Amino acid sequence: MRAVDTIFAGVSDMNRAVAFYRDVLGIGSVYESAYWTTLDTEGVSVALHLGGGGSGGWTLCFRCDDLESLRTKLKAAGVDPVDHETPRGPTLQFTDPDGNAVQAIHLR
DSSP states (O other), X not given: OOSEEEEEEEEXXXXXXXHIIIIITOOOEEEEOSSEEEEOOSSSEEEEEXXXXXXXXXXXXXEOSOHHHHHHHXXXXXXXXXXXXXXXXXXXXXXXXXXXXXXXXXXX
């Protein structure tokens, strides 16, 4: 695990969520699709992801050079990561000991 890559929240309605961040908070977007919107923030990438809305939480996503090594370490710690393919690269999704969502991505 290297650097924070993205922090994102699950949303149940992408159009409503984008409108809230744009119209209420004054934050535009640099990328929009039906399933993913990257907000125009400086520094850390903050995004909205369709699905899982209402969970009230964010996911911390780290860049990772070796997902297989990380998978081995997670399993040794009793954590069962879930594979997820994204347009930017493969990810492992898992939770920390307190149930907080964490993701590791290997960028293409």
